[in-house]
Amino acid sequence: MANITVDGKILEVKEGALLIEELLANAINIPHFCYHPALGKDGNCRMCMVEIEGQKRPQIACDTPIKHGMIVRTKGANIDRVKRSILEMELINHPVDCPICDQAGECSLQNYYMDVGLYESRLSTPKVHGQKHVDLGANVVLDQERCVLCTRCVRFTQKITKTHELGVLSRADHSVISTFPNQPLSDPYAMNVVDLCPVGALTSKDFRFHKRVWFLASEEAICNRCARGCSLYVDHHKEKYKDEMIYRYRPRFNALVNGYFICDVGRLSYHQENENRNFHPMIRGKESEYEYAEGKLLRLFKRNIGKMLLVISSSLSLEEMVRIKALAGMYDATISAYEPNRFDEHFGDDFLKHQDLSANARALPLLGIEEHCMGFSEGFEQAELIVFIGRSDIDMVKTLAYETKNIALLYGYNPPFCEGLELLLPITSHTGRAGTFINCDGIVQYSNCAITHNQGHKKLLELLAMLLGDTLNTCEEVWEETIGKLEHFQGLEFEKLKHTAQKISL
Amino acid sequence: MGIKIVKREGKSFKDRIYLPAILGGMMTTLGHFLRNLRDTSNIKTLNYPEEQPKDITSRYRGVHRLTKRDDGSVRCVACFMCATACPAECIFIEAQEREDGVDEKMPKVFTIDLLECVFCGGCVEACPCDAIRMDTGIFTFVAHKREDFLLTKDKLLSFEAKKEKA
Numbered sequence: 292m293a294n295i296t297v298d299g300k301i302l303e304v305k306e307g308a309l310l311i312e313e314l315l316a317n318a319i320n321i322p323h324f325c326y327h328p329a330l331g332k333d334g335n336c337r338m339c340m341v342e343i344e345g346q347k348r349p350q351i352a353c354d355t356p357i358k359h360g361m362i363v364r365t366k367g368a369n370i371d372r373v374k375r376s377i378l379e380m381e382l383i384n385h386p387v388d389c390p391i392c393d394q395a396g397e398c399s400l401q402n403y404y405m406d407v408g409l410y411e412s413r414l415s416t417p418k419v420h421g422q423k424h425v426d427l428g429a430n431v432v433l434d435q436e437r438c439v440l441c442t443r444c445v446r447f448t449q450k451i452t453k454t455h456e457l458g459v460l461s462r463a464d465h466s467v468i469s470t471f472p473n474q475p476l477s478d479p480y481a482m483n484v485v486d487l488c489p490v491g492a493l494t495s496k497d498f499r500f501h502k503r504v505w506f507l508a509s510e511e512a513i514c515n516r517c518a519r520g521c522s523l524y525v526d527h528h529k530e531k532y533k534d535e536m537i538y539r540y541r542p543r544f545n546a547l548v549n550g551y552f553i554c555d556v557g558r559l560s561y562h563q564e565n566e567n568r569n570f571h572p573m574i575r576g577k578e579s580e581y582e583y584a585e586g587k588l589l590r591l592f593k594r595n596i597g598k599m600l601l602v603i604s605s606s607l608s609l610e611e612m613v614r615i616k617a618l619a620g621m622y623d624a625t626i627s628a629y630e631p632n633r634f635d636e637h638f639g640d641d642f643l644k645h646q647d648l649s650a651n652a653r654a655l656p657l658l659g660i661e662e663h664c665m666g667f668s669e670g671f672e673q674a675e676l677i678v679f680i681g682r683s684d685i686d687m688v689k690t691l692a693y694e695t696k697n698i699a700l701l702y703g704y705n706p707p708f709c710e711g712l713e714l715l716l717p718i719t720s721h722t723g724r725a726g727t728f729i730n731c732d733g734i735v736q737y738s739n740c741a742i743t744h745n746q747g748h749k750k751l752l753e754l755l756a757m758l759l760g761d762t763l764n765t766c767e768e769v770w771e772e773t774i775g776k777l778e779h780f781q782g783l784e785f786e787k788l789k790h791t792a793q794k795i796s797l
Numbered sequence: 798m799g800i801k802i803v804k805r806e807g808k809s810f811k812d813r814i815y816l817p818a819i820l821g822g823m824m825t826t827l828g829h830f831l832r833n834l835r836d837t838s839n840i841k842t843l844n845y846p847e848e849q850p851k852d853i854t855s856r857y858r859g860v861h862r863l864t865k866r867d868d869g870s871v872r873c874v875a876c877f878m879c880a881t882a883c884p885a886e887c888i889f890i891e892a893q894e895r896e897d898g899v900d901e902k903m904p905k906v907f908t909i910d911l912l913e914c915v916f917c918g919g920c921v922e923a924c925p926c927d928a929i930r931m932d933t934g935i936f937t938f939v940a941h942k943r944e945d946f947l948l949t950k951d952k953l954l955s956f957e958a959k960k961e962k963a
Contacts, residue, residue, distance in 0.1 A: 390876030390925050391902040423901060500892040500902055503877045531886050 293359035298366055304357055311339050311352040319365055322374060322403040324489045325441035326353040329551045330450060336381075336441050338403070340373045341365050349373050374407045382412075384419045384464060386436045394491030396504040400439065419464045427457075428475025429555065430482055430496040435467045438492035444468060444484035451552065452642075454478040468492070479644065482559075483552045486541060495539070497559060502528060502538045511543060512740035513728050515606050515721045516557040517638065518647035520730035521549035522792070525561070525722055525740050534745045537561045537722060547734050547792050554644050564722050567705035569746060573715040581747065584716050585757065591676055591699055591714060592622050592758055599624035600674035602688075604681035605633065605652035605662065607751070608726020608738070610769040612654055614755040615680065617773070621759060624678075625670035628655050628662040631687060645731050653729040653797055657779045676713070681751065683707065701751065717748040724750040725766050727774075727788065733797040735780075737766075737788045853934045855961055858918045860935035861909055861948070862956035864928055866899065871954060873928035875904040879920030887913035888920060907950040911938055934959030 293306040297319060304313040309332060314321050324336035332353040340349040344362035349370060352363075364370060381400065389395040421435030445457045445468065456476050460469040470476055476484075485495045507526040514521040522545035527537045540561045542553040572584030579587070592599070603615055605628045619626045630649065639646030655662045661670075671677070677688060678699045683706040685698060697713040700706060703720030718724075725741045741750075756764050763769050770785040783793055811817055833840055843850060853859070864872045875892035893905035920929050933956045940946050 388901075390878065391874045391900065395876075500875070500894060503881070505881065506877075531889070 293357055293361075295357060295359070295361040295363060297363045306359060307356050309353060310341070310355040310357055310361075310363065313357060314341075314352060314363075314365065321352055321365060322399070322406075323353060324399060324439050325443060327443055327446075327487060327551075330443055330446045330487075333442060333446065336439065337377050338374070340370060340377070342367070342370055371407045374403070375409050378404055378407065379409050379413070381439050383414060384421075384436065385439075386418070386423075388437075392434075392437065392491035393494045393499055393504070394437075394488075398491055399489035421467055425469075426475075426496075427470055427493075428481070429477055430559075431476055431484060432494050432496050432499060433468060434492050434494070437490050438468055439490050440466055440468070441489060442468075443487040443489070444493060447484055447487055448476075448478070451483075452478045452480050456481075457484075479554050479556065479640070480552060480642065482555045483542070486551075498539045507538060509541075510722070510740035510742065511738075512540075512722060513650070513736050513738035514540070514553060514557040514560065515650035515728070515738075516554075516560045516648070518645040518649055518652065518731035519548065519557075519643050520650060520728050520734070520736055521545070521553045521557055521643060522736065523553065523557075525742070527722075527742055535742050537564050537742070545736075545792055547794065548730060548732075548736070549643055552643065554642075556638075556644070561722075563704060564720055568703075568720065568744065570705045570715075570717055572717060573709050573712065575713060576710060581749070584714060585749075585754065587714055588699065588701075588716055588754070589758060591678075591697070595622075595676040595697075597623040598673065598675040600667075600670040600677045601626045602667070602677060602679045602682070603628050603660070604649075605630055605655060606650040606721075607681045608651060608724070608728060608766075609654050609658075609735075609774065610726055610766045611681070611751050611755065612651070612658055612660065613769060613773050613777075614752060614759065614763070616658055616660065618755055618758055625666075625674065626660050627667040627670050628652070628660050629664050629667035630662075630682070630684075631664075632684070647731060651728045653731070653733065657729075657777075657797070681718075685712075701754065703748075716754070717746070718751045718754065719744070719748050723748070724752065727766065727770075729795070729797075733795050734792050735783060735788060735795055736792040737785075739789060850936075853936065853959065855932060855959070857934060857936070858916050858921075858931040859933045859959070860911065860938055860956065861914075861920070861929055861931050861953060862933050862958070863907065863950065863953040864930055865954065868899070870897070870899060871903055871928070871950070872926055873904050873907060874900055874902050874926055875907070876902075876925065878923040878925060879929055882919040882923035884917060884919060885913045885915045887911075904950060907953060909948045909953065911946040911948060912943065930958065932958045 293304055295302055295304055302317055311321055311323060311326055321339050323339040325333040326339060334351055334354040337351060339352040341352045342364040343350050389401060395401060423434050423436060425433040427433050442459060445459060448454050448456045456470055457468055460467050482495055485493050506528045508528060509524045509526050512523045512525045514523050522543035524541040524543050525537055526539045526541060527535055529535045540558050542549060542551055544551050572579045572581055574584060574587055599622060601615060601619055601624050603626060615626060633649050634646050635648055636646050638644055676697045679685060680701045683702050699714040700712055701716050701718050703718050709715045722740050722742050725739050727735060727737050729735050753764050756762060763772055767785060774780050779795060866872050875890055877890055880888040880890050887910040889908040890904050891906040892902055895901055895903040918931055921931055
């Protein structure tokens, strides 16, 4: 440990650590482009200048190891003058086209310029122009003019994905980020460079021009695309006279799970949340009122006591699984979470993507829920009513006696077909309800994203409470009543879980 | 606090028959009538709509228009500054990629709901490209249906600035 003085305040920091790390950790605003905690220092942008007592010139905070007794100044006329000069240099060839730039509103260059900018150009020669729209591949579009050459994207492909697809081409004013000829950006994590880019040089083709960022509201959620369960921000907005729309997923830093990154497949999986949402309850192929269909569900359950198979998705939240187990006990039903298509070996890799596509299958053995084919077949033989919850792969029973059994479907997305169903009852989709998920390494995370849509579909927990005849409608209540008392979840506190992921042993 | 007693007027016989006051009023009307009969140029009222107001200045905030570039294409780049500044949230924009090489971005949809607009001029102030102006001088907007008050991009582009009289 070392003590340093920053702007007259004494901080206790790690000896030998990078100065910028500790300053940022102590919430001291240090402008920077090239430094990123995941990519380390590079020292090329010179934006993070601070004054250190005893040094002749201002120093970059990202390449200065901390020594005991250092006296650092991050504010003041001197350092502002240095920052202003660096910003002036960055903007010599910058097109200043913020009105058409997607980054506007979350752009480091814009923010720093608002703080210490010069606000008038001293340039008498014309700007060097670059290409405005270079398709790098993998949904990434490069604007060469806006680039500040911090090389975060280049270092990402060098250090993180090790695919080495990007490099800096040419010299001086004409330097540009580029891919190699005929080798477009193609790794499955490529879209992270859009988040990494501190300016508007790299933008996402998927998000481009869809929404200005200042309209977006962010919710904290968990990706449900695979067993990794990466932490996400869900950026959504409800336009006037329209319904809620999700515009993008962004990675949320989580040291235990995904660090600063997510995979492109998970990032683009928000599309599913927007599409296929607008569907109505159906009773035997006829559209129905939601309340009536709810009543029908209850009637179906009461009529088939002891003759039911609940086929649940292993991507349901922990709370929902616990409640379904209670439901099975009450109506004497069999539960099966058997999923023939749960694993995809081609999807998994050694970084974030996991071959297990189930968001919460780790909870099944903890709760004692059957997940094997045998149990499914046995339950299927005896059942007269089969209720699919959170999944729509009715195909797997279609070949078996589809005609003779009644099938009900509770699902958050528009199912591929609904003919021959006794009941189809829409529930809210993944981002429409909060819940707890256990990832492949036993990390328990709470997804706190419950976006309300116009259709008014109910959450699965609410329907389960209706069937069970009690009032445990929220995750909090379910934790208090049941989960908190379970053996495997003894040490967990729900309040703490809301903000920080916690590990349990599987 | 003291109480101030106010004497009630209108209790006298002269006040209660009203006629003297009515006649007094009629005399004023007759005076104006005779004066206007002699000289019509000073009459304060207009024979609207045959007669149109002449005091609409260039700074008057009338119905909006979208300005054009020198080549006649839309100047707006769909930056949403106007929609952000709008207190009535009556500007509806959808952006799209611009393919003609003039610029990168342009509005696919640009609609102003005149029934919601409060004509504050915030959008004109906010525009970084001078793409929206309220200088058409149109101060009345008549339509038969609510939908007709939604000014689309084409309609907004078709308006011209009000010509100043030399």
